Amino acid sequence: MSEHTSKRLSDTPLSVLDLAPIVTGSTAADALRNSLDLAQHAEAWGYKRYWLAEHHNMPGIASSATSLVIGHVAAGTKSIRVGSGGIMLPNHAPLVIAEQFGTLESLFPGRIDLGLGRAPGSDQPAARALRRGLTSDGQNFPEQLAELREYFHPSQEPNFSPPIVRAIPGEGLDIPIWLLGSSGFSAQLASQLGLPFAFASHFAPDYLLPALDAYRSEFRPSAALQKPHVMVGMNAIVADTDEEAHYLATSLYQTFLNIVRGRTGQLLPPVASMDGLWNAQEQFYIRNMLRYSAIGSPETVKARLENILEETQADELIVAAQIFDHPTRLKSYRLLAELVQ
Template sequence: MPASPALRLSVLDQSPVRPGATARQALQETTQLAQLADRLGYSRYWVSEHHNTPTLAGPAPEVLLAHLGAHTRRIRLGSGGVMLPHYSALKVAESFKLLEALHPGRIDLGLGRAPGADRLTAYALNPSNKFEEEAFAEQLIDLQAYLRDDRTPETIHERVQAIPKIDTQPALWLLSSSGQSGLFAARLGMAFSFAQFINPSGGPAAVRTYRQQFRPSPELAAPVANVALFVLCAETEEQAGALAKATYLQLLRFDQGVRGPYPSAAETAAYVFSPQEQARLAYHKGRVVSGTPAQLREHLPRIAAAYEVDELAIVTITADFKDRLRSYELLAEAFGLAPASPAVAAEVLTD
């Protein structure tokens, strides 16, 4: 029997470049996966921002979202997220107001303040960025003003307005792997997403603090939160374990500064973790959840309950794209997601 549909599932896609594939193929796969998520009943589809990372193909969420909006019909689309310190608040506001105008009621503007790259690349993107908390907070306030069409006297907003002029605005989310941005989200009345797939420690406490300190805003009357984590689902425990091992191997390589392709199935099967790596795996296992549909139907709601959220954003990366698609299909079946009507599904398939 499927689990209660009370737990909503979403997708966080980093547009990974599989071993032996190209960046163009990765972007085509992002489109296919977004269409699948749309048909299966996932709530949101977020795309990430990374730079100077050849194994990931998505440096510009706003461009990719415009494309995905034209190839999906009902799923919410958003950035997970735009790294705001790289850009001006006005430019981000206009890009996402334009997306909202094109796809009204479907756009989430997820924001982060991490580099999404190494510091040298971050400098190349914005030489004046010093990653100061105060500067980030000021950007957030400016961004809200531009999205609201504020005309506060004796400020820049009195004379500079973000276009296009529309009667709705994208939903604002702050993304964090430490909890600091949760405090900004609470004080400014924004939604909050905790990245357990980056940091497995302290997430429930960060979300709890966000709720306790939340101040309503014109856009959000009560706190809204979700959690992002690596999830790998397969028909058998053996298959799920193999997919999880590849993810662990890739995470260990990141620890070592290795930024090569995602491990192939053969490479993963042959690899033996050293005692030192086994110790580090204890940390990484908190970032990854794997298993059969029945196992995840039990485990994922427990994670959601620990955070007191009703939505999980699923990050799934595999060496074989078919395994990735199948993982999301199995999760949708296990959690009883509501698929699109046949007419909507047929319309999306013919795009």
């Protein structure tokens, strides 16, 4: 990386990325109750943000109606910031997102984040079902983003006619907009617009460092942000011992194995060994996809976090933990908060 002053883990805000997992044998209702419970604990443990992701046509993820789940979590907490990690803007009319997040910000002022992505967050049949008359494939994301931002803050140019359509609630509200990405596209757009940027290195690590370099080197200050601000996504599974943590992580490995094989399903319980479940090629591919992960005892995870922080110079870290058993998932996030503090 370019010149930098070393960052300290204890000074780095930590946030939660919740995929609202529906585990085998449970329901979406169970997953949503667990999400609120985790958010309430995360707030008490000092996490800064609690973000939920938009995914569709996935039997193992309960956060498809992302704005509704954000409202559910925000209503059950008091101070933690709640937002989207992210809303897949090409799936929606920008006006609808402006109204939804304007409503959330009106209900929970100063606590809502709007993270935006340009991927579908689903397979092609689901994308077609969602978009219907919309022909967007993500290529007009910059135009959609400009339209969305215009609803929040209509142009005040002289001789500029007032907008025909207004977002109420939404207009005039300062809702932080983050761009999310797993390549250089959103990094460059975020730098041009002076917006904070979050990279999805928890599943797509290959372009992380080039994207961060491009974002920082080309950043233009804006009314929203004076200097570059980066959040790095990663997986973290913390347990009392390395062995236990690696056992718990087999649920995550099985999820990615299903993705590699073109399957979807609920989050599976951990297994004693992945041997016999994946072949050598699949194992190599999945471990590479998940290389921005910290799995182990508190000591092991702390060392890995410090390594990632040194490598990326992240301003914040946001952590996903796909753990089958809810109390064990809570414990992992508690241990993580303790080792950082």
